[in-house]
Structures are given as structure tokens and as C-alpha cells.
Amino acid sequence: MARALPVVVAGNPVERLASLFDVHYDRLYRLARRLAPSADDALDLVQETFLKAARFPRSIPVGTTNEEAWLVRVLINIRRDQWRKTSVRERYDKAGFGGSHIASGGRDPEAALIARTAVWQALNVLPPRRRAIVVMYELEGLAIPAIASLLGISPITVRWHLSMGRHDLTAVLKGLYGRHQ
Amino acid sequence: MKNIRELLRDADPLRYEPTWPSGQHIFRRQAVLAAASGARAPAGVGARMRIGIFATVALIVIAASFLGPRVWSLLVSDLQAAVRFEVRLAEDRPAAGLREAKVSGSNRSVYLHDEVIVTNSDIAGARIVQGGDPSQYGVSVEFNASGAEKMRAATGNHIGKPVAILLDGQVVMAPVLRTPIGASAVVTGNLTRTEAERIANGITIQ
Numbered sequence A: 001m002a003r004a005l006p007v008v009v010a011g012n013p014v015e016r017l018a019s020l021f022d023v024h025y026d027r028l029y030r031l032a033r034r035l036a037p038s039a040d041d042a043l044d045l046v047q048e049t050f051l052k053a054a055r056f057p058r059s060i061p062v063g064t065t066n067e068e069a070w071l072v073r074v075l076i077n078i079r080r081d082q083w084r085k086t087s088v089r090e091r092y093d094k095a096g097f098g099g100s101h102i103a104s105g106g107r108d109p110e111a112a113l114i115a116r117t118a119v120w121q122a123l124n125v126l127p128p129r130r131r132a133i134v135v136m137y138e139l140e141g142l143a144i145p146a147i148a149s150l151l152g153i154s155p156i157t158v159r160w161h162l163s164m165g166r167h168d169l170t171a172v173l174k175g176l177y178g179r180h181q
Numbered sequence B: 001m002k003n004i005r006e007l008l009r010d011a012d013p014l015r016y017e018p019t020w021p022s023g024q025h026i027f028r029r030q031a032v033l034a035a036a037s038g039a040r041a042p043a044g045v046g047a048r049m050r051i052g053i054f055a056t057v058a059l060i061v062i063a064a065s066f067l068g069p070r071v072w073s074l075l076v077s078d079l080q081a082a083v084r085f086e087v088r089l090a091e092d093r094p095a096a097g098l099r100e101a102k103v104s105g106s107n108r109s110v111y112l113h114d115e116v117i118v119t120n121s122d123i124a125g126a127r128i129v130q131g132g133d134p135s136q137y138g139v140s141v142e143f144n145a146s147g148a149e150k151m152r153a154a155t156g157n158h159i160g161k162p163v164a165i166l167l168d169g170q171v172v173m174a175p176v177l178r179t180p181i182g183a184s185a186v187v188t189g190n191l192t193r194t195e196a197e198r199i200a201n202g203i204t205i206q
Helices: A013-035 A039-055 A064-085 A088-094 A109-125 A128-138 A144-151 A155-180 B004-011 B024-039 B043-050 B069-077 B145-155 B193-204
Strands: A007-010 B085-091 B099-102 B109-118 B123-130 B137-143 B163-167 B170-173 B184-191
Touching (some): A013 A064, A013 A128, A013 B024, A039 A064, A039 B024, A109 A128, A109 A155, A109 B004, A128 A144, A128 B004, A144 A155, B085 B145, B123 B193, B137 B145, B137 B193
Antiparallel strands (some): A007 B184, B085 B163, B099 B109, B137 B184, B163 B170
């Protein structure tokens, strides 16, 4: 099995944080945008993640892969805390349970936008870690072992979250599209 | 009828929004670094900064390529004795006066400058550090005042280009320089404790 080459990281905490930001910002923003309700929320989420890194510089492991995993887990935990503060009712309303059905198909740009928004909001029913797993697998194209490694959990757990996430999403989307989708 | 993956891909906001909302990246970066500067302010740090121990050190790496176990074993077995440690500036493209060198464990070549920036004699100390996983270790290297000054002077105008780290003449990594390097650095690569100890002990032998 291949092993990672040695890498050099900064000894100065601020310089290291600057480099962490430059190296991982794009990846974190892309994940955050897919976990948070809006672009502004995603920016705040990423910023909060790096602020946590600034507060606990000694807990950040060395090595690009380890850094990424640490930052991703922190980001998901912050999002989880935010998600828990949101009422169940609000989450389900945002997920479309409180709204009317949307029309599928058609070429009307406005209808397409509404449909896209509704589909995306359906993700709100998923707890952040499960949502992150669905996003990483379905949108980022990561393999299950890679997701497991990134999140520090077993592949079996990843599969279970993926299965539950798909099940929950299917239920919400059936509610949105009716039985025809 | 679309499946969940297709529906999510169609709905993915990143398909329709800019990756980084305009200007936000720089603004957020400044905010984080300002907070970090304020967060670490212990008196001891200031004192050490004055004597140069905490001079600016850069993250030079993004290189996360992989090294085959065979090559790695050979490399580590050579580290039983003293390790000749060198840092040299390098280029991605050939040019007159540069020497081509393969980066261990990869197909990548870099082109080394003749001048050696620092060697073992410029190192104040080296010690092993815990990696991200309990079984992983790295080596923390601190340059002495002379070494730190050499690193700072040599790397200041080399941003965006590779720096080669050589152990016993082999280029073990050539990360792209992102900011100037100063007095300390941590070398890591999923080393075992034994491997890290060999390297740390070898580097400090003059």
C-alpha cells in the first residue's frame, strides 16, 4: 500500500492557519454550500470552522489529508449544532412537507427553479452528517471507504447513513412530486 | 424519471452560483487570521519571537503524492545512520545550470539549483511529533538563527515555485512554496515512531 510522502507544515500558528485556509477553503466551501441553506450561511460555516482551528491550533493534525479530515469533521459538527437548534417543524416545512406539490417536467424556467429549490430543500430533513455523506457520495463522487476515512467512521456506518439518507429523501421527494416521480 | 443522484445534481446550488462569492474569500481570510493573531498572544510567544525562534514559517506543502512501500523502506533503511539533510530551491522546468532530480515515489521531476540553502549544521534541533493518527509521527525541525535567516532570504523571492527537501541526496519532497520559510517546520508523511526517530536523530548529527 502506498504511503504519503513527508510534508512540511508551518510551525507558526498564524502562518499555518493562513496556509490551511488557502489549501482547504475551496473544498470546505463546496461542502458547506451543500450543507447550509444559503451561500452566506456556507461562508459563515467555513469561517467558523477556521476560527475553531485558530482557537485549537495544537489539535490540528499534520498532513494535508489529516488536516482536511479534521476540518471537514469540525465543519460538520458546527453545522450539526446549528441544525439541532432549528425546530423539527421548521426543518420539515423547509423540506417541503408544508408546501404544495411541484410540477415535474416542463421547460418553464421558473417552474424548473422552483423544482430545483424544492429538491435541494428536501435535504434539510437529513441530519448534517448523513447529509454530508449523501453529498460526498452522490455529488462529490467519493467512494465509501474514502468517506469513511474522511469522517473517521466505518464503511458500514457510511453505507447505513447513505441508505437511510436515500430512504428519507425518497419519502420527501415523493411528497413533493406526488406518486408520479 | 430521474433518480436521486440526478435530481440532486440538477438542484446543486454550486451549478448555478459562483464557487467563491465575490470578495468574500479575502474578507473571510483576513477575519480568520485577525482572530488567530489575537487568539495567540501569550507573553512567552512574544519573547520567543524577539529572539527569532518563532520567525515566520510557511506551509510549503500541498504535495500529497504517494510513496511506494519499497522505495520508502529503502529510504528509511538509509536513515539508520546520520541523515544528510539539505534544502534547495528548485524549478518545475529545466534551465541552464539546473540539475534534474526525481522526487522519490513519484514520476515527478524537479530541477535543482546548485546552491544548498541549509544543511544539518543549520539545524538547531529535530524531534518527533505526533501525527493525525496515533500511529503516525512526523519530525519537527527547528533551524538555528543562521539557518532561519538563510531560509528566509532564499525563499522570499521563490513563492509559487518548488523547494526540494533532500535526505541523503534524494529528493523526498518538492512542495510548492506558498509563503517564505523561517525558523521551523514539521516534516510528516505517515511515519512510524521508529522511522521518525531515525530521521530526527540522523538530522541532528553534525
